[in-house]
Amino acid sequence: RVARYEPVIRSICDELLSAMAAKGGGDICEEFSARMPIRVFNAWMNLPDELAAVLADVGRRYNIAVQSNDMVATQETSLRLYEMARAVVADRKAQPLDPGEDATSALLAARVDGQPLPDEMIVGTIRQVLVVGIIAPTVMIGSIAVHLSRHPALQAQLRAETGPLDAATDEFLRLYTPYRGFARTAKVDVTLHGRTIPAGEPIALVYASANRDESVFEAPDEFRLGRPNMKESVAFGRGPHTCLGTALARLEMRLALEALLRHTPNGFRLDGQIVPTRFPEIGALRVPLKFDRMQ
Numbered sequence: 001r002v003a004r005y006e007p008v009i010r011s012i013c014d015e016l017l018s019a020m021a022a023k024g025g026g027d028i029c030e031e032f033s034a035r036m037p038i039r040v041f042n043a044w045m046n047l048p049d050e051l052a053a054v055l056a057d058v059g060r061r062y063n064i065a066v067q068s069n070d071m072v073a074t075q076e077t078s079l080r081l082y083e084m085a086r087a088v089v090a091d092r093k094a095q096p097l098d099p100g101e102d103a104t105s106a107l108l109a110a111r112v113d114g115q116p117l118p119d120e121m122i123v124g125t126i127r128q129v130l131v132v133g134i135i136a137p138t139v140m141i142g143s144i145a146v147h148l149s150r151h152p153a154l155q156a157q158l159r160a161e162t163g164p165l166d167a168a169t170d171e172f173l174r175l176y177t178p179y180r181g182f183a184r185t186a187k188v189d190v191t192l193h194g195r196t197i198p199a200g201e202p203i204a205l206v207y208a209s210a211n212r213d214e215s216v217f218e219a220p221d222e223f224r225l226g227r228p229n230m231k232e233s234v235a236f237g238r239g240p241h242t243c244l245g246t247a248l249a250r251l252e253m254r255l256a257l258e259a260l261l262r263h264t265p266n267g268f269r270l271d272g273q274i275v276p277t278r279f280p281e282i283g284a285l286r287v288p289l290k291f292d293r294m295q
Helices: 002-022 028-033 036-044 049-067 071-094 103-109 119-150 152-160 165-175 246-262
Strands: 025-027 181-185 190-192 195-197 202-206 268-270 284-286 288-291
Touching: 002 025, 002 028, 002 036, 002 246, 002 288, 025 028, 028 036, 028 119, 028 246, 028 284, 036 049, 036 119, 036 246, 049 071, 049 119, 071 103, 071 119, 103 119, 119 152, 119 165, 119 246, 119 268, 119 284, 152 246, 165 246
Parallel strands: none
Antiparallel strands: 025 288, 181 202, 190 195, 268 288
């Protein structure tokens, strides 16, 4: 059902990138990718205008606090995100929406063995979606912009051939998976590739490494359109731990890429120092760009 958000996302992308194009560029992360996903999330969660405005501010401050290793500000803004999640749950309890059209209402309507989900589980789920849905797109789009800045021929190819944008999006997600890994503990002894992981052993699944595994992907460090085994990418996890927002996130990335190319018909290039993100994300946090003008 995410296709119904396509006009909304396209409109948001066009508005933000038009502003950048009018002044010849800017920081793609600060001025575009840190703002776009928050506005998309507002639409997806059916947030009222007043709560949407708060999320835009708190989400931005949370992102900056995490990336700046400001523990006081991180704790403060994290608690505010929990408060917002509780407010959304309380509002949906008072005024339920169609579970088929609203994520919170769907969680409230869900039943496991005939019982509703605990409120704190629903609150935690919404808060986690808030965090991931804000930070991951910021660094992912930053990484895409860096790659394309360094490969102007690929920019030109993707502008000329709009068909490969879905494949390009998946390949960018493979190359620049924004989260380093996923931690779990083995419940039973498991043997993989001749090595036994004993029960109780902590495990770190490193997505960024898995997606560049030379035994799975040919020339794994290269950007290649239309890889025949793209389904092996674990950019969004795998199995029961697959990201629930995969469809919406992939749509956001594809439309963001499409809009960036459309609003830079003469190309774009790096215009200053790239600032990388810090743990647990991998990607670019600051990417100053210069939008080239017609010669």
